[in-house]
Amino acid sequence: MALWMALRGYPVHPLAPGTKTPAPNCSDCRTARHAPQDCPCRSRGGWCHGFHAATTDPDTVRRWWGTDPEPGIGVSCGPAGLVVVDVDAHGAPVPDRQRLLPGIPIDDRVDLTGLGSGYDTLALLAAYRSAPNPCEDTSTLRVRTPSGGMHIWYRAALNGPRFRCSSGSSSRVALAWQVDVRATGGYIVAPSTRTTAGVYEPLPGARVPAPLPLWLTAELVRTGHCVETPPAPAEPRTPRAKAVTPRGHRQDGQRVLASLLDEVRSCGASREGTAFSEKLNRAAFTAGGLAAAGHFTEAEARRSLLEVAEQARPHQPRRIALIVETGLRAGSDRPIHPKGRP
Numbered sequence: 001m002a003l004w005m006a007l008r009g010y011p012v013h014p015l016a017p018g019t020k021t022p023a024p025n026c027s028d029c030r031t032a033r034h035a036p037q038d039c040p041c042r043s044r045g046g047w048c049h050g051f052h053a054a055t056t057d058p059d060t061v062r063r064w065w066g067t068d069p070e071p072g073i074g075v076s077c078g079p080a081g082l083v084v085v086d087v088d089a090h091g092a093p094v095p096d097r098q099r100l101l102p103g104i105p106i107d108d109r110v111d112l113t114g115l116g117s118g119y120d121t122l123a124l125l126a127a128y129r130s131a132p133n134p135c136e137d138t139s140t141l142r143v144r145t146p147s148g149g150m151h152i153w154y155r156a157a158l159n160g161p162r163f164r165c166s167s168g169s170s171s172r173v174a175l176a177w178q179v180d181v182r183a184t185g186g187y188i189v190a191p192s193t194r195t196t197a198g199v200y201e202p203l204p205g206a207r208v209p210a211p212l213p214l215w216l217t218a219e220l221v222r223t224g225h226c227v228e229t230p231p232a233p234a235e236p237r238t239p240r241a242k243a244v245t246p247r248g249h250r251q252d253g254q255r256v257l258a259s260l261l262d263e264v265r266s267c268g269a270s271r272e273g274t275a276f277s278e279k280l281n282r283a284a285f286t287a288g289g290l291a292a293a294g295h296f297t298e299a300e301a302r303r304s305l306l307e308v309a310e311q312a313r314p315h316q317p318r319r320i321a322l323i324v325e326t327g328l329r330a331g332s333d334r335p336i337h338p339k340g341r342p
């Protein structure tokens, strides 16, 4: 299985037999202070530093796994181009409803009786976005974990943003309570791995990862999972005429968008901590709905959104483009007809 994965381009590294943690470092590396990329063991075929040692080299893989007991298999998610949604089901006290889906207020009228795991919060998030539940996504590889959780494997877009790992219990970056994200800077236990707790077993459905759904891409962007890429070399920009932000005297749809754009624009006053992604996502989503209802064209909306967002955050063109596109696309499913003035 390790070789099968390596030959398909997934860099693998051994897990300590019977566990889900990486095989231990050599004694030198346990005490030495060096960065994983400077480790001398790698050139000697060692597996020190966990997922940093992951390889697709068939000879190395044959050597690492030709032992008894066989090590389990870890896959280094970043170089494998994987984003894995890790759904947990361990008993834990349910937090306040406002902490279940970070950034999404859950109305008091929503009945949360029986909610108790990542299965529930992920289903809630999918329902909130009117998207299919990833736990039931048979188009992609899903793996049942020995503790009753589920790993949903997805392929990240080739030229899309890179995503970081997160834990569902983090108060800083999280997708949903009891839902972890495994991506760049992390590893995932491969199917067929056996630990003392049981086997990581593929569930019925596809045996290879499907592309990360657009709506989940948007959710990961919104919840701060983007690994910032270094800014592209600055292009000389032709100053445009005034930003397209029609005010009150125009149609209602344009007025609604203008006030959302103002919120995005206000983020320019400070470099962080302004909920920029959140505000841009909301503006793009609403713009998509207003364009679908004919208040303006989608091209007009895109131009305004990009212009305002790039003024507020001049060095994040890729992230901005992604939020705008996903927001517009998602919003276009729901035409919005604003009524009167507030």
Ligand SMILES: [Zn+2]
Pocket: 025, 026, 027, 028, 029, 039, 041, 046, 048
């Ligand atoms: Zn070592």
Ligand SMILES: [Zn+2]
Pocket: 028, 029, 032, 034, 036, 038, 039, 040, 041, 048, 049
């Ligand atoms: Zn080392």
